[in-house]
Amino acid sequence: MTLQEGKDKFIQSWGTLGSNWGINRTMAQIHALLLISPEALSADDIIEELKISRGNANMNIRALIDWGLVYKELKPGERREFFVAEKDMWEVVKNIIIQRKKKELEPMLRVLDELSSVEGEDEQTQMFTEVIKDIKLFSSKADSTLDTLIKADSNWFVGTFMKMIK
Amino acid sequence: MTLQEGKDKFIQSWGTLGSNWGINRTMAQIHALLLISPEALSADDIIEELKISRGNANMNIRALIDWGLVYKELKPGERREFFVAEKDMWEVVKNIIIQRKKKELEPMLRVLDELSSVEGEDEQTQMFTEVIKDIKLFSSKADSTLDTLIKADSNWFVGTFMKMIK
């Protein structure tokens, strides 16, 4: 396999993976491209490489920066912006956890709290309350586990977790 | 909040959560409906409750069964099928992990293996190989960690994980 074929395959696979997880294909592809790029790329480099429009590129680069997966890099004497990806996989995963926890787990916990205010004596209500309580317990545990995970350092997952868990 | 309001809110929130994670809204809503339903529901019950078409209901019920999140229940003397949700959250999460691992993590590992066959001495290639190696290492660790997790029993997560991790 040539380098170019390998790159293309990686970009395409990463894009597919992303889209299965509710991240848009282009965003994941830009991330992939930057991951395997030895130097920082400009918006134009990305546009050309992935054959996408300027608007699309801009929006998704911004989103990647918001997620903490890509950094802006300013080259001295250069007017335009360049971009580099965070290459440490643990940092990547950690940032994704932080974002999704904030955008999805925490709002869900708030909804579950509200749902505790449903009252009644009939079987339907009892059942409902019971299920909600279980989900809330589980979600809270997940929430605090993720907090602990986020605080753990870069090499912890790869190095220690397996030993602890065995 | 009345029971009906609570149910509606839960169904809608669960649907939104699902669609953020690449699971279609209707599938998540059917799951939510069954989760909070004290008895098994027929396809018609689901169609009526969620105001969806028969085809849509059927497809998503099948998908939920494939994922191991819903079971078919046959009532004696009844011709049509009834459905119940798996209510144990740990089982739910475990089944989702099993499915996504099989459909996404494992294929990605295979692609990463193929990508190891890219060869060359230049900086571009070195960099590419390095990044792929890192991702592969990380993914393999994730894969075996998830295997361990899947084997763990129902109460392990809620009961023990926090102590081990602290």
Add this chain to the structure above:
DNA sequence: TTTTTCTTTCAAAAAAAACTGAAAACATCC
């Protein structure tokens, strides 16, 4: 066997999500 009841399939329609491109905004240089 024929009828009835229920389930599955799938082409077409609708809805949702993503993308484009051109114009506006912004920034730097002269």
Add this chain to the structure above:
DNA sequence: GGATGTTTTCAGTTTTTTTTGAAAGAAAAA
């Protein structure tokens, strides 16, 4: 100040995903 290079925005378009509904298929009942 104006000219030039770069980024951002967003209405309209395209693409992708989801949903519908009607027809075909299956299984039980008559």
